[in-house]
Amino acid sequence: DAGVIQSPRHEVTEMGQEVTLRCKPISGHDYLFWYRQTMMRGLELLIYFNNNVPIDDSGMPEDRFSAKMPNASFSTLKIQPSEPRDSAVYFCASENAGQETQYFGPGTRLLVL
Amino acid sequence: AQSVSQHNHHVILSEAASLELGCNYSYGGTVNLFWYVQYPGQHLQLLLKYFSGDPLVKGIKGFEAEFIKSKFSFNLRKPSVQWSDTAEYFCAVMRQSGGGADGLTFGKGTHLIIQP
Numbered sequence: 629d630a631g632v633i634q635s636p637r638h639e640v641t642e643m644g645q646e647v648t649l650r651c652k653p654i655s656g657h658d659y660l661f662w663y664r665q666t667m668m669r670g671l672e673l674l675i676y677f678n679n680n681v682p683i684d685d686s687g688m689p690e691d692r693f694s695a696k697m698p699n700a701s702f703s704t705l706k707i708q709p710s711e712p713r714d715s716a717v718y719f720c721a722s723e724n725a726g727q728e729t730q731y732f733g734p735g736t737r738l739l740v741l
Numbered sequence: 742a743q744s745v746s747q748h749n750h751h752v753i754l755s756e757a758a759s760l761e762l763g764c765n766y767s768y769g770g771t772v773n774l775f776w777y778v779q780y781p782g783q784h785l786q787l788l789l790k791y792f793s794g795d796p797l798v799k800g801i802k803g804f805e806a807e808f809i810k811s812k813f814s815f816n817l818r819k820p821s822v823q824w825s826d827t828a829e830y831f832c833a834v835m836r837q838s839g840g841g842a843d844g845l846t847f848g849k850g851t852h853l854i855i856q857p
Contacts, residue, residue, distance in 0.1 A: 659842045661844055661845075663845075670847055670848070670849040670850060671831065671833075671845075671847035671850075672847075673844035673845065673846070676842075676843075676844050678841065678842070684843075684844060687844070719784070719785065721785075723842050725841065725842060728773060728790070728792065728835075728842065729787055729790065730787075730842075730845060731787075732777075732784045732785040732786075733784060734783070734784045735784060
């Protein structure tokens with residue numbers, strides 16, 4: 629199994645631009661999570677899905693952030709417009725209900741100038 | 742809401758020294774507990790987890806952790822560290838929610854450096 633796949637691995641953009649991060653969960657996993665890691669706040673849960681349905685988006689910082697899961701094998705996290713304080717590493721993780729273990733992707737390192 | 746506190750942000754040890762990393766959590770209900778490791782340039786990997794039963798759990802690479810319910814603690818230990826254990830270590834909790842998964846709440850992490 630290839631594990632959780634995230635793209636791009638690195639993204640540098642200018643303030644005000646739209647940024648789209650992508651995630652492909654492990655095949656057969658029915659939960660998908662988005663986390664953000666910063667020096668100041670550590671690792672924080674942004675949103676998670678179960679069977680493609682958003683369950684808890686209370687961690688999404690503001691309306692500039694949105695996440696979708698159109699099917700079981702793909703999810704996007706979009707920031708529009710991006711700001712320098714959005715610079716962070718964004719991780720996607722997936723889980724198979726019953727295994728009770730989340731498997732993390734390699735992350736996307738985002739730098740907003 | 743739950744929270745996790747890791748006592749040390751940076752730990753420096755020599756090879757063969759014993760390791761103990763502290764983790765305390767705050768939550769009024771039942772939780773599942775995890776330790777994850779992030780090696781330089783790599784993604785988070787699960788070291789070990791506790792859900793129920795024996796409070797002493799063993800994980801990969803010789804790590805173990807003990808759940809002490811009365812102290813809300815889940816400390817990570819290793820009797821003899823190696824240079825390759827240099828990494829960032831994260832304690833995390835997940836509230837038990839009746840069979841479904843939930844998001845993880847992480848501590849701020851402990852940066853462990855092992856000197857040869």
